[in-house]
Amino acid sequence: MKKKVLIFSGGRQDYYLLKPLVSELLKINTLEAGFLLGETHFSKLYGKTINQIKKDKIPVWGKIYSKIDGDSPLNIINKMANTSIKVSKILLKIKPTVIVLLGDRYELLATAQAAMLHNIPIAHLHGGESTEGVIDEAIRHSISKMSHIHFVSTKKYYTRLVQMGENPRYVFNHGALGIDNIKNLEVLSKKKLFNSLDLNINYKTFLITYHPLTLDQETSNLQLNNLLKVLLNFKKTNLVFTYPNSDTYGLAIIKTIKKFIKNQNIKSIFVENLGSTRYLNLIKYSNLIIGNSSSGIIEAPSLGIPTINIGKRQNGRVQAASVIQAKGTKKSILDSIKLGLEKEFIKKAKLKKNPYGKGKSALKIAYTLNKIDYKNIIFKKFYDINFYK
Template sequence: MKVAVVTASRAEYGLLLPLLHRLKNDPFFTLQLIVTGMHLSHEFGLTYKEIEKDGFTIQKKIEMVLSSDTPTGIAKSMGLATISASECFEELKPDILILLGDRYEILSFASAAVVARIPIAHIHGGELTEGLIDDPFRHAITKMSYLHFCAMETYKKRIIQMGEEPNRVHVVGALGLDTIYSMDFLNQNELEEKLGIRFKSQNAIVTFHPVTLEDQSAEKQFSELLKAIETLDDTFIVFTKPNSDTDGRIIIDMIDRFVGRFPERSAGFTSLGQKNYLSLMNFVDLVIGNSSSGLLEAPYFRKPTINIGDRQTGRFKPESVIDCLPECESILSAIKKSKSPEFKAVLKSFKNPLGDGKATDRIISHLKVTSLQTKKKFFDLT
C-alpha cells in the first residue's frame, strides 16, 4: 500500500513521528513522505533537515510559504500549495493520503486529493478550537476524508454528527502520546548544554499563537502575557516561537525584544526539536500559553497548564489545565492557583484520558484491513 503523509510544521511532524516510523519499517506499506510549509522556510529553521536526520527519505519537498503572514499572503500560499499538491499526486499516485490536524497547508492538500480521487485518512478530527480559523479547516478536512482516527469518544460523536458513517470513525487515542511513552528524556544538565541556557529555581515553557478569528489581538494579548511573566523573577522562561499564522511575526518580534531585555532569565527558540521540547516539558514547573500541547502533552507529565484566552475553546481540557483571560492579573492569578497545595494534589491523582501510547498500533491495524475508496454515504442521525 502506497501511503502518502504530509507534514508542514515541526509540531505536526512530532505527532506523526511514531506512525512514520511504523509505515517506513512495515513491508506492507510504502511510505511517501511529502514535506512542505514551514519545514522549508529559513525563517522557521529549515526543519526538513531534522526529518532527514531521523532517517526518512523525503519524496517531495513542496514550497508554499510566501514571505507574508497577512490573510492575503496566507491565501496565496494555500493556492500555491493546491497547485503543487495536484502535480505531486499525479507523480506519486498514492493509494491513500494521511493528514493530521487543521492547518491551512493541510486543507490545500486535502482539496487536491479529493479532485485526484485519493482517499484520505484524517487524524485528530472532531476537535474544536473556536478561537481559530483552523476550526472550520479541520471540519472541512473531515468531510473530505474517508477514514477518521480521533482521540476520544466525544470527537467520534462529532464526526458522526457531520454525516460520517460510524464504521469509518475510529477512536485511537492521541497519537502524540505514543512517542512520550517510549522516550528517554534529557536531564537538566543535558538540556542546559544543548540549549545553551541556565535554569532557575522555577522554569516554564511559553508558547503563544495568534488567535486568528480576532482582529488585531496578537500584540495586545501577548503584551499582557509578557507583563505577567516579567514579574516572575525566580522563573526562567523558554519561549517557543509561533508558526506561520496571521500576525505570527508580531509575536516573534515581541519575544526577541523580551529576551533581549532579560537574557539571564529567558530564551527564545524557533524550533527545539521533539526530544528537546518534550524533555523540557518533563523538566519545567509550568506550561503557559494557548498551544494545544498544553492540553495534549503536558497532562502526561502532570504539569499545570495556564491556558490563556479562547484559542482552545471547545477542546477537551484535562484537570491539569487552568483557564484564564488574556489579561495580566488573570494570568498571574492562574499561576498562583497552579502553585497551591490543592491544585498540586489534583495533579498527583488525575489520570490522562487522552491515550495509552498505542494509537499507532490501532491506526496501522485499521489501515491494513480497510477497503480504500472515495465514495461514501452521508450518515443521518435518527
C-alpha cells in the same frame, strides 16, 4: 501490489507527531509509506526541520517549496494556491492509495482539496475537535467532510464526527499520537538539557508558546502583552519561549517576544525548534506550561505538569484537570500562574490523568490503514442520525 500511504507534514508542528506513525507503517510489508513535506520545513525562520528529517532517514516522496513571504491573509491565500498546484503534480506522479493529514492548518486544506479532485482517499487525524478562537475550527471540519477515514483522539470527538454525518464504520478512536512520543521518550538529564539551553538549573522554569488568534488579531496582541507584563513578576525563573506556528499574524508575535527578551533583564530564551525529545523533556522539567498551544492540552497532562491556557484559542477542546483556563487579563493570568504553582494543584497534575489516551496510537492507526479496503471508499454517503426515535 503494496498500498502506498502518503503522509503530509506541513512543518515541525505535525512532523514529530507523525514520525512514530510512519515508523509503524514501514514495519508492515504490505505497505509503502513516505512523507510529503510542506514549505515551512525548509524555512530558517521556523527551525529548518528538513535537517532533522534527513537525520531521521525517513522516506520523503515529495517536497513543496515556496518563495511567498509574509503572513497576511493575501500571502496565506497565495501559499494555499501554490500548495494545491504543487501537491496536485506530486499526486499525479506518486498515485498514492491514501493520503494522511493531521490537524487543521491552511496548508492541509489546500492539500485535501487537491487529493479530493484527484479522487484519492483521505485519512484525517484529530478531526471532530473544537478550537473556537481560530480559523482552524472551520478548516478542520472542512477537511473532515472531504475525508473518508477518521482517527479521532477522544470519544467525544468520535461522537461529533458521526453527528456531522460521517459513517461510524470509518471513525476510529485510537487516541492522540502525541502520547506515543511521551511513552517512548528518551529521557535527558535535567543538567544536560539546561546546560544546552543556557538555563539556570536552580530557577523555576516556565515553558511558553503563544500562537495568534487568527479570528481576532487585536485580542491576540493584547493577551500576549498582558502575559509578558505578568511574567516580569517572577524573578529567578527561566522563561523559555518557543516560536509560534506559521499562521496569519504570527510574525508580529515573534517580533513582540524578541523585543521583550532584548529589553528585559531576565533569564529568557526564544527557540525556533527544540525538536520532540528536547521539547518533551523540557515540559517534564518545567514548573508550568503557559500559552495557548495544543501541546499544553494534549501532551502536558501525561507528563504531570500544570498548564495555563490563555484565551479562546483552545476553547472547545477536551481538557484534563491539570489545565487552568485564564481569560487573558493580567489579573486572570497572574492568578492562574499562582494557582498552578500551589502544592495542591501540582499534586493533582502529577496524577497524570489524560483524556487523550495511553499511547500505542501509531500502532493502532497503522494497523487500521493496512486492513481497510480502499475500493469504492471515495463514494461517501451522509450518515443520518434519527434524533426523534
